[in-house]
Amino acid sequence: xxxxxxxxxxxxxxSRTASPLEWAQTQNNLGNALQTLDDREGDAAQLGEAxxxxxxxxxxxxxxxxxxxxxxxxxxxxxxxxxxxxxLVSFPMTAFRHRYSSSAFA
Numbered sequence: 001x002x003x004x005x006x007x008x009x010x011x012x013x014x015s016r017t018a019s020p021l022e023w024a025q026t027q028n029n030l031g032n033a034l035q036t037l038d039d040r041e042g043d044a045a046q047l048g049e050a051x052x053x054x055x056x057x058x059x060x061x062x063x064x065x066x067x068x069x070x071x072x073x074x075x076x077x078x079x080x081x082x083x084x085x086x087x088l089v090s091f092p093m094t095a096f097r098h099r100y101s102s103s104a105f106a
Contacts, residue, residue, distance in 0.1 A: 003033045016060070024060035027053045028073055035080045047084040051077055 007030040016023040034050035037043070054077035061069045 004030070004037065007033055020060045021066075024057040024069075027057035028061070028069075028076070031057065031073075031076060031080065035076070038080075038083065042083075042087065044084055044087045047080050047087070050080045051084065054080065 007026060010026050011023070011030065014023045014026050031050040031053035034046045034053065038046045038050065054073055057073050058070065058077070061073050063070045
């Protein structure tokens with residue numbers, strides 16, 4: 001909980017206009033924090049917030065500008081979407097999540 005609040009404060013301090021890549025990194029970090037919290041809490045709203053943060057990061061982390069960071073952020077967003085789908089439709093995706101987890105690509 002504290003990590004999420006700190007990252008939200010950091011977002012308020014980092015200007016997207018002045019420092020777009022730092023802003024994108026902070027958005028990505030927020031997504032990571034929310035996704036990690038969900039691993040403990042199983043909250044669909046947090047996963048939705050994580051996906052929104054990743055999507056915001058992707059507005060600056062474009063494929064053309066930062067291909068590796070773009071791919072990692074896209075993967076993280078997808079990894080957040082899988083448990084969200086599982087929560088929303090009650091379909092177990094554990095095997096898929098394990099096989100394609102972001103740690104496999106780190």
